Amino acid sequence: MGSSALLFQAPGALDLPNQRRIWALARQVAGWPGIREAASGMSNLLVIFDAQSCDPEALQVRLISTWPAVNDTPEEGRLVELPVIYGGELGDDLGLVADRAGMTPRETAQLHAATDYVVFAPGSSPGFGYLFGLDPRLFTPRKNEPVMRKQTGTIAIGGIQTSIGAAAGPSGWNAIGCLSEPLVPFDPHRDPPSVLYPGDRVRFRIEAIVA
Amino acid sequence: MRDALKPLSLDDIRGIAAWARTAGLGEIELEQPGLRLRLVFPATGGLHLVRSPTTGRFFDRHPARPDPFARPGDRVSARDVIGLVQVERLYRPVIAGRAGVLARFLAETGRLIDADTPLAEITTETEGRHGTRS
């Protein structure tokens, strides 16, 4: 990926065992010479290196040959319960997602909240991260035209992933609800700065369904 | 400007003289109750050579700008930058050094020159005596 980064995409499914191996690989790679950062994504790893001291081709080869032997180690994380109001003004795509799934909005909300999600990777904005575990019945493509979302805490579905919006701004994801209590997703002066980290489990608790 | 009712000290006069020299004045007259002061700076026709601070390439303007720092005939003060000498990636200023009128450049812009090479002439006007009367 450019002059000083590589993206290693792990072969195989997007699932928890593979993702645990990505985390383990990240920990290993971070210690290799010439590596500046190793950032986990959804079954992938962004490796940023010093182009003057690191040969990208050799790095590629090393990543590919290291991967098969990386062990699936149990993730260390907390269980975080978050209350959600599904639907309503801040979850105005609940109907769309429900229609596509062939369910009622209420059923959709209940299905979404039924799974404990694992935070797989830091998100596109700091604080919440990308969540894994979305039921395939709820997969909904991202929109062609992003929509301005004013509120952080928006619960959304984009393709095969679900997320908690960490910043206001344009988003192509489908908003199905919102955290019922305001949470500052990220505060660099707080300890710890982010609400969620890779390895944490998230359980959404239904406060209300406004359909 | 100075409070007109305060009497001038010798230091004040020296300060006024120095300022007038830098500004290139030929004569200055001040009057207050009990004192009339006239400073005259006869032109000596002095010529000041501006020399290159270093070996490098001389420019009369910054290569990224169209206008030269100064043109012959311009009045300059001692601290004015009138050119540049480039040494690889660095530019060093060519400083007038004396107040006066930029008479002419002695080197072409773009030319490689040695340290201390005269690059320009400045006609100075400020050598001389001053007098007081009260």
Next chain:
Amino acid sequence: MIEIVQTPPLNSVQDLGRFGARHYGVGTSGAMDDVALATGNLLLGNPAGAAGIEIQMFPFLVKFRSDVAVAITGADCRARLDGTLLPPWWSTNARAGQSLVLQAPATGARSYLAVAGGVDVPVVLGSRSTCLRIGYGGHRGRALEAGDRLACGASPQARQPQGGIGAEPPEAALAAAAVDGARDVTVLRVVPAAEHDAFPESSRRAFWQEAWTVSAQSNRMGFRLMGTPLHLDQPLEIRSSGIVPGIVQVPPSGQPIIQLRDANSAGGYPKIGVVIDADLWRLGQARPGAKLRFASVTQQQAAEVQRETQAYLAEVEALARLCRYEAQG
């Protein structure tokens, strides 16, 4: 100590960026024209990554509350110190009570004010850069406003030689890539990215051969480009990954977006190429309406350009140090 007397929005304290914080989902921020900030710092004897002020909206007026050496680099903003016009890419000694005015540049987009000792704001997650999007770092996590006072760090290199010293601007010193038939165009070297080959031939040709226009919806987060829409034959399911500044994504609209310093730290759009690190400063100086062309390079070629850039900065640093040493002489 410098006091901001007058400033439009969007001017902020930046250093070379925030690294090592991706685990939090934090982007890099940092100067859009990193070469300009580094050069200004090096002229003053600062580390290249000392914090300075990025000015992208003008006019910008500061008053010096103490003596401090400063450098103004980047787009030529015809800086005047107490009315005296300074050359571009120049450093000088400012005295307490003096005022500095930066005017809107005729070419280029961003200017940088470096101060001896660096702008002294708290380090947050390893950097003094402002993340304007989220609101942390830099000066109180926000853009500068009239009345703000910024302290300067202590500096052993207290003064510039009399008359100041300047650097040869990178536009002259660092050769850009050339493409056939390109005039009045900013050429950016790009390494093809993961989904490049997934685009049909027609889209790939458009990407490499067209002159793209920087739209008005372009800022520190990213540049939206206008031109022939690029389309995949079939939609790809892209798994979200970390991204780096310079990445060129193709959203469903087909109009490429170049993610830049204040971009998100991760994303899921198809990636067609990545502008090389060493050319990001050229993007930092491209204004809305500017035309861009992309030139394909390998990572090895990109590393070579990086070496040239580092050599330029090393020379500026060494020569500036020599000048200051001689001046103390």
